[in-house]
Amino acid sequence: MFKNKTVAFMGAGNMAEAMISGTVQSGKLSGEQIIVSNRSDQQKREQIERLYGVRTMASEQLPFDEIDVLILAMKPKDIDTVLDSIKYKVNNKTVIMSVLAGITTSHMEQNLPAGQSVIRVMPNTSSMLKESATAISAGRFTTESEMEEARELLRTIGQVFIIQEEQMDIFTGVAGSGPAYFYYLMEHIEKTATESGLSPEVAREIGAQTIYGAAKMMLERNESPTELRENVTSPNGTTAAGLRALDEYGGGKAISAAVKGAQKRSAEISSSLKQKQLVSQ
Ligand SMILES: NC(=O)C1=CN([C@@H]2O[C@H](COP(=O)(O)OP(=O)(O)OC[C@H]3O[C@@H](n4cnc5c(N)ncnc54)[C@H](O)[C@@H]3O)[C@@H](O)[C@H]2O)C=CC1
Ligand SMILES: O=C(O)[C@@H]1CCC=N1
Numbered sequence: 001m002f003k004n005k006t007v008a009f010m011g012a013g014n015m016a017e018a019m020i021s022g023t024v025q026s027g028k029l030s031g032e033q034i035i036v037s038n039r040s041d042q043q044k045r046e047q048i049e050r051l052y053g054v055r056t057m058a059s060e061q062l063p064f065d066e067i068d069v070l071i072l073a074m075k076p077k078d079i080d081t082v083l084d085s086i087k088y089k090v091n092n093k094t095v096i097m098s099v100l101a102g103i104t105t106s107h108m109e110q111n112l113p114a115g116q117s118v119i120r121v122m123p124n125t126s127s128m129l130k131e132s133a134t135a136i137s138a139g140r141f142t143t144e145s146e147m148e149e150a151r152e153l154l155r156t157i158g159q160v161f162i163i164q165e166e167q168m169d170i171f172t173g174v175a176g177s178g179p180a181y182f183y184y185l186m187e188h189i190e191k192t193a194t195e196s197g198l199s200p201e202v203a204r205e206i207g208a209q210t211i212y213g214a215a216k217m218m219l220e221r222n223e224s225p226t227e228l229r230e231n232v233t234s235p236n237g238t239t240a241a242g243l244r245a246l247d248e249y250g251g252g253k254a255i256s257a258a259v260k261g262a263q264k265r266s267a268e269i270s271s272s273l274k275q276k277q278l279v280s281q
Pocket of ligand 2: 172176
């Protein structure tokens with residue numbers, strides 16, 4: 001399916017690198033088919049070229065006519081500069097995918113040639129190991145077959161969920177930002193375990209295996225998190241004591257607030273762009 005296709009990245013930061021790593025490991029695209037560009041950091045380009053065997057160049061050198069899929073992976077604040085810089089160069093057959101939090105397809109469509117196909121994508125950094133939970137939603141001009149191809153391409157970095165664009169903010173709060181909540185949890189588990197005498201290396205391994213095992217149980221057993229939690233919890237036992245402390249310290253509320261906080265920030269990015277556009281009209 002990807003034979004003779006060229007996928008180019010604009011932006012070569014953490015998210016782009018995670019996607020490049022996963023895609024190259026999948027073996028579905030060769031390094032030759034992937035072009036990675038950024039604004040100015042040549043050292044980073046050389047590093048990516050060395051590590052993943054892809055082609056790299058400065059963004060203004062991208063061969064726009066050759067590109068089938070252009071993945072935008074810079075910070076949301078840079079979107080307008082980038083759209084301005086590509087709107088007269090981009091090929092009308094190129095599908096533009098954006099991984100930028102909060103940037104809507106309609107914002108991109110308004111700042112690109114009429115009819116350009118745009119897909120909003122929300123991956124996470126577990127793309128690095130082909131374990132992302134990635135959402136995609138179609139823009140106004142995206143065809144079903146382009147969505148199917150997008151899904152196939154992003155399957156190389158993990159699981160793909162097709163969602164309505166209105167659901168992107170909450171998806172971002174859960175899955176785009178989500179790995180950070182688990183790392184935060186691990187930081188605390190590791191610190192506490194180390195203070196109680198485990199070596200940091202062992203504490204990390206134990207914690208990671210515990211999260212991994214719990215995630216696998218959730219994915220492979222047809223049981224709700226409530227059932228799974230109850231199976232761990234003996235009456236008057238150790239887990240009950242641990243969960244009581246979590247409740248006492250507002251653990252559940254804190255987790256909900258984290259997801260909602262990220263969701264809200266994603267929506268704020270969208271509305272601040274809309275505001276900016278209204279002002280400049
Ligand atoms: N880091 C994450 O876990 C996730 C990030 N995202 C999205 O990915 C995007 C990138 O995030 P990170 O990789 O974390 O940021 P980063 O700061 O690591 O990378 C940004 C990259 O964009 C490049 N860049 C900036 N302006 C440019 C321009 N005009 N032309 C070409 N390249 C340009 C920079 O050189 C850099 O390589 C953000 O929009 C973020 O919302 C989405 C999902 C998860
Ligand atoms: O923190 C951020 O804004 C990006 C988007 C999702 C994860 N990282």
